[in-house]
Amino acid sequence: MTEAGYDFRVEPSNVEEVHDETAGLHELTMENAAAKARHAAALFPDHLVIAADTLVAIDGCALTKPADMEDAERMIAKLAGHTHEVCTSVVLRCDTAGLERRFEVVTAVTFKPLNAEERCAYLALINPLDKAGGYAAQEHGDKVISAVEGSWTNVVGLPMERLAAELSLLGVMPKKETGA
16 A cells, blocks of 8 residues: 555454355455454544455365464465465445445466475465465565466555555545656
8 A cells, every 4th residue: 555655544453354164265255354344444434444354265265374384384285386366355435425345356376386395494484374375475475476367466465456446436546656
């Protein structure tokens, strides 16, 4: 958001995320993003709230944040040599304006084949415990990622291309030129 020139502030929603393994990836991320948006909008009803939730999925199985380093290594091993989806659902909400807009962005990410030594070396470089799927594309992603099809910003945290378009439709523009 900063790089794109938007004026904003971050307020954690502290919402308990749903982890229903029977729910679909898209349904789950949207449900969590909507819960975060409702919570934040109740606290700041006059503000435009942007809430998001991201999950990684491979073979129809959602990978949340790893419970521990062993779980992170298991996730990276599962992703190695395969293509997975990064799905981010975003909810824009302003209660006093009666506004709610929802969208999702899905990006295909292909991992390099990685042996156990390469996986451990990568995990030693990052903190995988707060990352869906146990990896961070923006932190040494070149060591694990061979290809990205779709929004790179979605993979690193927030799908800025689509978010900027949605904000523009609402008349919300960046405060400064970014040179892009």
